[in-house]
Amino acid sequence: MKDIYEVVLHGRAGQGAKTAAALMAHAALANGMYMQAFPEYGAEREGAPMRSYLRISKREIRIHSGVHNPNLSVVIDTGLIYEPEVRHEICGSKEILVNTNMSPKEIKKELNFKGKVYVLDATKIALEEFEKNITNTPMMGAMIKIYGKIPLDILKKEFKQKFERKFNNDLMKANMRAINRGYEEVH
Amino acid sequence: MKNMKPLTGTEAASYAMKQINPDVVAAYPITPQSDIMHGFSQYVADGKVDTDLIRVESEHSAMSACVGASAAGARVMTASSSQGIALMHEIIYIASSTRLPIVMNVVNRALSGPINIHCDHSDTMAERDSGWIQMYCETAQEVYDLTILAVKLSEHKDILLPVMVCQDGFITSHGVEPVKLINEKKVKKYVANYKPKHSLLNIKKPITVGPIDFYDFYFEHKRQQVDAMQKAKSIYPKMAKEFSKVCGKNYRYxxxxxxxxxxxxxxxxxxxxxxxxxxxxxxxxxxxxxxxxxxxxxxxxxxxxxxxxxxxxxxxxxxxxxxxxxxxxxxxxxxxxxxxxxxxxxxxxxxxxxxxxxxxxxxxxxxxxxxxxxxxxxxxxxxxxxx
Amino acid sequence: MPIGGIIIEPGNSKNYKTGSWRTFRPITDLKRCIHCMQCWVICPDDAIAVKNNKRIETDLDFCKGCGLCAEICPVKCIEMKKESEFNCNKKIKNKKM
Structure with missing residues (x-):
């Protein structure tokens, strides 16, 4: 479907791939677009590889099956690029965004991928900003930059709304910095 | 896109419940339904509803508590899935045969074994003869709207049957979609107050609920249930039309x-x-x-x-x-x-x-x-x- | 496919390697280790390999990098280091489940 922008996020349960997709969907709706975001799990526990899907469109989205051959594949957990199933899936997409300290050229070579590769050292940002390897926040900043049709401020606003009860001031600021850094540092 | 909120199917269900403000909710968690109760219990904790939330030790107890509360005259809601539905099976029959207007959100999940947490309709299909009205929702929007409609449908004086509002596990329940919400005052006006004809707490007109019913009268009671289902079928189109004035869509069968x-x-x-x-x-x-x-x-x-x-x-x-x-x-x-x-x-x-x-x-x-x-x-x- | 979902290959969870989940890797200085086995007791993944009543290298096919071993070690001979410092290209092959 050409009029639907599709994203697959690959992560492990507990890393926030589901929340990242959901927040992007919130931002899309706030920006006046139709959206859909849902997870697909393997084993029901932390650490098991999982996917979450995101669709954004100007018209109502009625399809309810998983996304294949998306516009963008996002890999939140670096190690997943070595999992054969994940590898196969991400190579079917038009563009890839990987959380890694390798360069786009190295990733392209590693995956033998013909499309555009974006990288972001989200683990470094996460460990620096909140000392935990929860990389979905900087990755969201990067995704918004790559998609290009939703202003970053809308995402930040949705994030604040969702988490203001859960996070204290410092943690919220750290997350905002992480989103900003994701936006600035993706390349 | 105005008045649209990004909600998952479970959030849509718990938000509808919040606006309805039932008297009693008794539930036990099970994936993928748990989020409905997580959401609703947050509303209870924040004092946004007056509901008595009873956290029970199993789904069998959940439906038992619902039956007791409903028989007492309360407006009762709950939620479950798969093994939970299977566990409460005997009480599900009791709820419908006692003609109690309980509304249950079911997040469809495959029945074990082997163990599976994902979507299929085996859980509610196993209850198709139970005497509950069953509605299946395509989207989070339908879950929201039909949960509200279900309350009115179940409490109709000529129906008085419990209703299952079903949604696909993970696909709808955990998927974020745009949902148009109804103004809370309109919802409360639509569902109004539950006025049961008979209730255990009505001490001026005391009743006994759930007695023995042998071959001399059981069949007639079942025949009444058949009639109630037929009435539900004939009354529903008018109800759906009336509800369309509140929600903006005519939910035909x-x-x-x-x-x-x-x-x-x-x-x-x-x-x-x-x-x-x-x-x-x-x-x-x-x-x-x-x-x-x-x-x-x-x-x-x-x-x-x-x-x-x-x-x-x-x-x-x-x-x-x-x-x-x-x-x-x-x-x-x-x-x-x-x-x-x-x-x-x-x-x-x-x-x-x-x-x-x-x-x-x-x-x-x-x-x-x-x-x-x-x-x-x-x-x-x-x-x-x-x- | 065996009927009823029964698994007829005993112990086949060994084939599902979870080492790729790590963010941090435990590096043990075996010269300073006193072989008290507290790390072996506490490891939730049974990833501390033992030979002749002495511990040897951590089994990296299963170690998820939780850090409990480093935390409990009384002589602090285990250090958690960033996984990215090591050769990331080590491919861990999984059998299909």
Whole structure:
């Protein structure tokens, strides 16, 4: 479907791939677009590889099956690029965004991928900003930059709304910095 | 996009419950329903509802507490899935036979074994003879709207039957979609206060609930239940029309999509209907005359309406997300039965799909249509299984 | 496929290697280790390999990098280091489940 922008996020349960997709969907709706975001799990526990899907469109989205051959594949957990199933899936997409300290050229070579590769050292940002390897926040900043049709401020606003009860001031600021850094540092 | 909130199916259910503000909710967690209760218990904790939330030790206890509370005269709601529904099975029958207007959100999940947490309709299909009204929702929007409608439907003085509002596990329950909300005052005005004719707490008119009922009267009580279901069928269209003034949409028991001039139609329920609509649009551009009839109300079964809508079609493929071992798949069986009296009936085929959360994608649905069109469809099919 | 979902290959969870989940890797200085086995007791993944009543290298096919071993070690001979410092290209092959 050409009029639907599709994203697959690959992560492990507990890393926030589901929340990242959901927040992007919130931002899309706030920006006046139709959206859909849902997870697909393997084993029901932390650490098991999982996917979450995101669709954004100007018209109502009625399809309810998983996304294949998306516009963008996002890999939140670096190690997943070595999992054969994940590898196969991400190579079917038009563009890839990987959380890694390798360069786009190295990733392209590693995956033998013909499309555009974006990288972001989200683990470094996460460990620096909140000392935990929860990389979905900087990755969201990067995704918004790559998609290009939703202003970053809308995402930040949705994030604040969702988490203001859960996070204290410092943690919220750290997350905002992480989103900003994701936006600035993706390349 | 105005007044639209991004909600998952579970958030839509718990928000509807919040606006309805039931007297009692007794529930036990189970994936993928738990989020409904997480959301609702937050509203309870924040003092946004007056509900007595009873956290019980199992689903059997949950439905038991619901039955007790409803018999006492409270407006009662709950939620469950799969093994939880199976565990409360005996009390589910008691709820309907005692004619208690309980509304339960069911997040459809496959029944074990082996253990599976993903979507299929085996849990509610196992309760199709229980005497509960069953409605199946395609989207989070339908979950929200139909949860509100279900309260009014169950409490109607000529119906007084409990209602299951079903949504696909993970697909709808955990999927964020735009949902248009109704103003809370309008919801409260619509559902109004529950005024039971008989209740245990009405000490001026004391009653006994749940007595022994032998062969001399049991049959008559069951006959009353049959009548109540038939009344539900006849009363529902008017209720749906009235509700459309509140929510903006007329939720008929069936929803046809491009069936008027279609030769080949798929019949299905829940989220798969959405995917089918996308496939229809693609095939229609290629000149194929295909359509969809989505079934929203499964119990009572709208057989006459279905026949009226589809009697001149060439073929029908019934897509069931449940199997009935040793017999025809549930929805397929109902459809075939509905068409039995017709002289010229369409050829009807059974496609069981998606068991245990096996994906159903546009490619597979296209294959169903092409089998119907080419005349190569087999009577019984298992779509997406590795034979 | 065996019927009823029964698993007829005993102990086959060994084939599902979870080492790729790590963010941090435990590096043990075996010269300073006193072989008290507290790390072996506490490891939730049974990833501390033992030979002749002495511990040897951590089994990296299963170690998820939780850090409990480093936390409990009384002589602090285990250090958690960033996984990215090591050769990331080490491919861990999984059998299909």
């Amino acid at each position: 069936i929803e046809p999509y491009k069936t008027k001039d279609a030769d080949h139609v798929i019949i299905t329920m829940s989220s798969t209907a959405g995917t089918t609509k996308e496939v229809i649009d693609v095939l229609r551009k290629k000149g194929k005359k295909v359509g969809l009839l989505k079934i929203r109300m499964f119990r009572p079964f709208p057989n006459k309406e279905i026949v009226k809508e589809l009697k001149n079609k060439k073929t029908i493929a019934v897509l069931d997300r449940a199997a009935s071992f040793g017999a025809e798949a549930p929805l397929y069986s109902e459809i075939r039965s509905s068409f039995y009296e017709e002289k010229n009936k369409p050829e009807i085929f059974s496609y069981v799909f998606g068991l245990g959360g096996r994906e159903i994608n546009p490619g597979m649905i296209e294959r169903v249509y092409s089998e119907l069109i080419s005349g190569k469809a087999k009577k019984e099919n298992y779509l997406g299984v590795r034979e």
